Amino acid sequence: MLKELEYPFDSEFILKKSKSLKRQLLSDGSRRIKKNIAVLGGSTTHDVIRILELFLLNQGIEPSFYESEYGQYWEDAVFGNEALNAFRPDIVYVHTSNRNISTWPSVTDTPEMIEELLEHQYEHFRSMWEKIRENWSCPIIQNNMEYPFYRLLGNQDCVNSGGRTFFVNRLNEKFAAYARENSNFYINDINYQSAVYGLDEWADTFYWHMYKYALCLKAVPWLTHNIANIIKSIYGKNKKSLVLDLDNTLWGGIVGDDGVENLEIGPETSMGQVYAEFQGYVKSLKDIGVMLNVNSKNEEENALAGLNHPDGLVNPDDFIIIKANWEPKSENMLAIAHELNILPDSLVFADDNPAEREIVRENAQGAAVPEIGTPEQYIRVLDHNGYFEVTQLSEDDRKRNEMYKANALRTKQQASFTDYGEYLTSLGMRAVIRPFEALYMARIAQLTNKSNQFNLTTRRYSQAEIELLAQKKEYVTLYGKLEDKFGDNGVVSVIIGHEEEGPVKALHIDLWLMSCRVLKRDMEFAMMDCLVGECKKRGITTVYGYYYPTSKNGMVKEFYGLQGFEQISSTEGNTVWRFEIAKDYENKNKYIKIMENE
Numbered sequence: 001m002l003k004e005l006e007y008p009f010d011s012e013f014i015l016k017k018s019k020s021l022k023r024q025l026l027s028d029g030s031r032r033i034k035k036n037i038a039v040l041g042g043s044t045t046h047d048v049i050r051i052l053e054l055f056l057l058n059q060g061i062e063p064s065f066y067e068s069e070y071g072q073y074w075e076d077a078v079f080g081n082e083a084l085n086a087f088r089p090d091i092v093y094v095h096t097s098n099r100n101i102s103t104w105p106s107v108t109d110t111p112e113m114i115e116e117l118l119e120h121q122y123e124h125f126r127s128m129w130e131k132i133r134e135n136w137s138c139p140i141i142q143n144n145m146e147y148p149f150y151r152l153l154g155n156q157d158c159v160n161s162g163g164r165t166f167f168v169n170r171l172n173e174k175f176a177a178y179a180r181e182n183s184n185f186y187i188n189d190i191n192y193q194s195a196v197y198g199l200d201e202w203a204d205t206f207y208w209h210m211y212k213y214a215l216c217l218k219a220v221p222w223l224t225h226n227i228a229n230i231i232k233s234i235y236g237k238n239k240k241s242l243v244l245d246l247d248n249t250l251w252g253g254i255v256g257d258d259g260v261e262n263l264e265i266g267p268e269t270s271m272g273q274v275y276a277e278f279q280g281y282v283k284s285l286k287d288i289g290v291m292l293n294v295n296s297k298n299e300e301e302n303a304l305a306g307l308n309h310p311d312g313l314v315n316p317d318d319f320i321i322i323k324a325n326w327e328p329k330s331e332n333m334l335a336i337a338h339e340l341n342i343l344p345d346s347l348v349f350a351d352d353n354p355a356e357r358e359i360v361r362e363n364a365q366g367a368a369v370p371e372i373g374t375p376e377q378y379i380r381v382l383d384h385n386g387y388f389e390v391t392q393l394s395e396d397d398r399k400r401n402e403m404y405k406a407n408a409l410r411t412k413q414q415a416s417f418t419d420y421g422e423y424l425t426s427l428g429m430r431a432v433i434r435p436f437e438a439l440y441m442a443r444i445a446q447l448t449n450k451s452n453q454f455n456l457t458t459r460r461y462s463q464a465e466i467e468l469l470a471q472k473k474e475y476v477t478l479y480g481k482l483e484d485k486f487g488d489n490g491v492v493s494v495i496i497g498h499e500e501e502g503p504v505k506a507l508h509i510d511l512w513l514m515s516c517r518v519l520k521r522d523m524e525f526a527m528m529d530c531l532v533g534e535c536k537k538r539g540i541t542t543v544y545g546y547y548y549p550t551s552k553n554g555m556v557k558e559f560y561g562l563q564g565f566e567q568i569s570s571t572e573g574n575t576v577w578r579f580e581i582a583k584d585y586e587n588k589n590k591y592i593k594i595m596e597n598e
Contacts, residue, residue, distance in 0.1 A: 032062040038089035040073035042096035043214035055228035097214035107162035146194040149203040229386030236449025241291040245351035255306040266311025279313040289397030330363035396490035406486040424591040436470040525588035
């Protein structure tokens with residue numbers, strides 16, 4: 001990832017050097033997912049697209065864009081056109097602002113008249129969203145409204161029903177209510193973004209009257225950085241873990257030198273309050289599924305003593321892995337990724353020491369290493385970078401730290417067994433394997449976009465696409481949930497395949513993936529058994545599997561062979577496999593009980 005595109009960034013530099021930054025990104029050898037993004041603008045959008053492309057490339061997404069004509073966002077969405085229909089967008093981004101509110105209230109209007117204006121304005125947008133969903137069945141990103149740049153009623157503008165501030169607040173709440181009630185619809189909160197940036201500068205009227213920009217040019221990187229965060233979250237590009245240094249990062253002082261009693265943490269000093277606030281922020285990240293880990297140059301005894309400080313808000317139990325030693329921090333980062341069974345590029349490293357940051361940045365294979373600044377800035381830098389942007393928050397997300405802690409207990413128990421089969425039996429594993437169900441659509445979509453290592457084709461699906469496939473009779477869909485005596489792993493495996501009619505009825509597997517946290521637990525065999533059972537019900541006798549190599553999925557190169565498939569072709573590493581379903585097929589899963597009626 002380019003350091004220049006991480007917050008805090010220099011907007012003028014990005015705007016000026018966009019071409020060279022793009023060349024640098026495209027030449028780095030990264031493999032990116034390709035997505036079609038339609039930008040429907042209520043104002044000029046050329047520079048929005050130009051800079052959005054940079055942030056998306058930096059997040060591992062290579063976009064192609066459709067750009068509506070100026071101000072034609074509603075017409076394109078509602079009526080479509082040949083070019084947009086042929087483009088087949090994967091995402092539609094509606095770039096509107098309060099400049100596109102056509103019916104503002106007046107202080108002389110009655111409450112009934114204002115209510116009618118509000119409904120009329122909301123319906124203008126709602127009907128457009130429904131048409132987009134009908135036409136393209138893809139995620140929608142919609143700007144809410146920023147506050148007006150003047151207040152006719154002063155501070156009462158947010159109180160009086162005729163005030164424009166009051167009107168924007170109510171319209172934004174209607175947008176938010178629609179987002180709560182409709183999946184695959186996401187708000188880009190320019191009301192917050194403009195407040196953080198500074199509304200007077202954001203809404204500089206010069207840019208509107210001269211260029212028909214809804215915001216000043218310098219704010220475009222800030223806007224597009226936020227849009228890119230939403231898009232990368234939709235496609236599973238979020239980071240998964242925050243790895244923290246301790247001394248002068250989680251508390252003030254050096255625990256080994258100053259002693260626990262002299263650390264700055266808690267209400268006694270202003271800096272102690274700053275560190276306590278940061279610890280509170282860190283602890284709250286667990287609630288959205290961020291895994292917390294420690295990477296500190298320290299004696300473990302001292303590190304644990306600091307984490308047990310009576311005024312601290314985090315403690316050792318909040319962390320999955322605590323690396324407190326004198327090894328290079330870059331090596332600790334790789335070890336943490338290995339022990340969690342995730343890739344280093346899923347990690348964010350926060351450390352007050354610029355030299356340590358640079359070592360990790362250069363040697364930890366893609367881990368994000370923000371310039372976190374002074375302690376007062378730690379929260380702002382981590383938060384504004386959007387590493388953990390939430391678009392869907394599943395129950396699995398909320399329980400992720402507990403799931404990985406349970407994995408550590410499984411590993412500990414495994415060490416006490418000499419026979420691996422006996423170890424698997426001791427876990428008392430139970431699985432639910434079924435066609436896709438509404439309750440798990442968000443998690444299934446999340447898995448398809450996050451899983452990179454145990455993913456044979458690495459195809460990506462939005463939730464809208466997942467829901468559509470589940471309704472098609474020609475598709476076989478299966479999800480697998482796994483639990484054992486240590487806890488519930490949640491949805492951990494997904495299969496999508498489509499039928500092909502012919503002399504021999506066949507199934508082609510478009511996607512087979514599994515969470516790496518349940519590797520070598522027989523779940524892949526349980527899924528294979530259920531897939532064969534579903535094929536038999538449909539009269540399918542042949543199954544074709546496909547493996548497309550990436551830099552991350554080499555571990556499953558021979559997966560189909562282990563399942564009994566025969567390789568029938570290989571082209572530049574891409575392999576095709578065939579499995580003939582025998583009438584006397586014998587189940588491969590030996591250790592997991594399939595719960596038929598739960």
